[in-house]
Amino acid sequence: MSEPEINIEQEQDGEDLYEKLSFVVDKGQEPLRIDKFVMSRVEGATRNKIQQAIENELVLVNDKAIKSNYKIKPGDKIVVFDTKHPESSDIVPENIPLNIVFEDDDILIVNKPAGMVVHPGSGNYNGTLINGVAYYLKQQNPLLDESLLPRFGLVHRIDKNTSGLLVLAKTQKAMSDLAKQFFNHTIHRRYITLVWGNMENEEGTIVGHVGRHQRFRKLFTVYPDGEYGKDAITHYKVLERFNYVTLVECRLETGRTHQIRVHMQSIGHPVFSDDFYGGDKIVKGTVFTKYKQFVDNCFALCPRQALHAKELGFIHPVTRKPVLFESDLPGDMQAVIEKWRKYIK
Template sequence: MTEQNLDDIDFLSEDDDGIVEGSREENRKFEHYRFVADKGQTMLRIDKFLSVRIEGISRNRIQQAADADCILVNGQPVKSSYKVKPLDVISIVMDRPRRELEIIPEDIPLDIVYEDDVLMVINKPAGMVVHPGHGNYTGTLVNAVAYHLNRDDIRDMDDPRLGLVHRIDKDTSGLLLVAKTPEAKTNLCGQFFRKETKRMYAALVWGNPAGDHGTIEGNIGRDPNDRMRMRVFPDGDHGKPAVTHYSVLERFGYVTFVQCRLETGRTHQIRVHMKQIGHPLFNDERYGGNEILRGTRFAKYKQFVFNCFALCPRQCLHAQTLGFVHPNTGEELYFESDIPEDMQSVIDKWRAYGSVAR
């Protein structure tokens, strides 16, 4: 069986925006892995059993696979607590055929904010998928980085030579950090893990938050009713702890321009947390922000909002600042990215609308 990191499989992906919706054959499953337990196999939890047989996979990832009914024993879905028995046939299945991921270098322009021998800071445009995955095997930021670094021998999207230190969603714009050596990747990932980096996002949200500052806490995990969405769970129930701090920058009546600082880096964290407190991101289709959630019933107002949606046909979210310590020199580096034109044009329209309304 060909080796493949289980992190590459879509239901375990850190960034689901690369999945093509509506392209899968309903109820059909395809086997990606198969293991047969030995005759002398002692009873062992299946997450432990698989974690030592699949390279580069964590038990948490395996547990997510089990929650998605993608781990079968003798043809039946099992939970991660299932105890493997002698001669059990264990399969990991997906709703798409297996395909090997190969990083193909592509001559795609990159907005490189900073680069030296060990790292790069890239300003990613909205609409660009960060890494290859189902439905997006080419045209991604990783393909562009492979070309920029003149590497045509990369087979693993998490190869240290293409070290994505963190990721942002397809339709989120802004700053991304890429490590160019294994040592730099280890150091920078450690800074993210220890919450030592400085990251600030700019967002336009529906509604008028009560206070000028706030903190949102709540475990974030995949929605069991919709695998394309994340949701907030009660503490200790499901998901991983997540903390978002927000500050109001400007109020426009029916929408508000805010700044969000992340303590953690969960999938869709700002999008999910802002929805949880009743302020979804403006034009965030996945979390309901692409509907008119505040305002009047007048046709003129509705047309105004639809015009704003057309100007910025994505969630209004931008990774604006990024700060970290250089892994070699120890120097504190800080970068800032201007709000992109599509999002700025919507902010300007709301600012003008708010001044007229007052």
């Protein structure tokens, strides 16, 4: 009997934190319980973990949820969603102020300030958004087992120096449903950014695989389709022009790490004040003393990439109704935009 066809799609390096594995059952496969079949095909999986995933509808057969005792048949298409999250030992509840835009029994919408890391990792073990969320949830329910906190909550992230909206799940059901929505690219995400240069078109779409830079591992770059990295699609529309810089809205179809920043750099319009991708120096305009001083003052007003996650919309995981949340541009971006408006008058 030949091995089943296996396709693995990963987004561990992206803003959307999950992994998706899909299998097509071989024609010669004998009937076998779904949990045993998946456990034998997924590295490091335990039967208990697989059964939990089945219970939380993170295992689908022919696009439908099933029970643990389902027996696979030749030709069945099996999809396994594996959400990624920090380990339990990384999460220490901390009393960190949170700007909560919306909350109900199932979800939490937070407006993250620039400068805050989303979750603990190398070099950032505390002071993160997730540390603050853990404390907040613990205050709501003092009996909450802290070891359970990482098991739900985070389904996507935004960069440390990007501000804006994030959704977190408060239940495993909400976590599972939102993870699938992110993976299927049905989440509405609208960003506002200030980029260098006067963009040629009023609107357009940037398509290009995004992956880690081969030499500088902290950076990402755009590769020709299929050569390296993962497919990435950004739709943009010009909102306002300031001759040397342009105010743009971007809508993400995919959620790759640094996607907007890398895509904008790839078409010659790096995000203003982005020190990773060349936006922290004068890209457009004559470098004379008065203009240079003006730009330096703008950098001082907004000393981080001018990028804000303004809108977030999705289908509510329980009510099944569309929800849309919006946040105002933060003060640093408002100030630098207004300064450019005055400069060109």
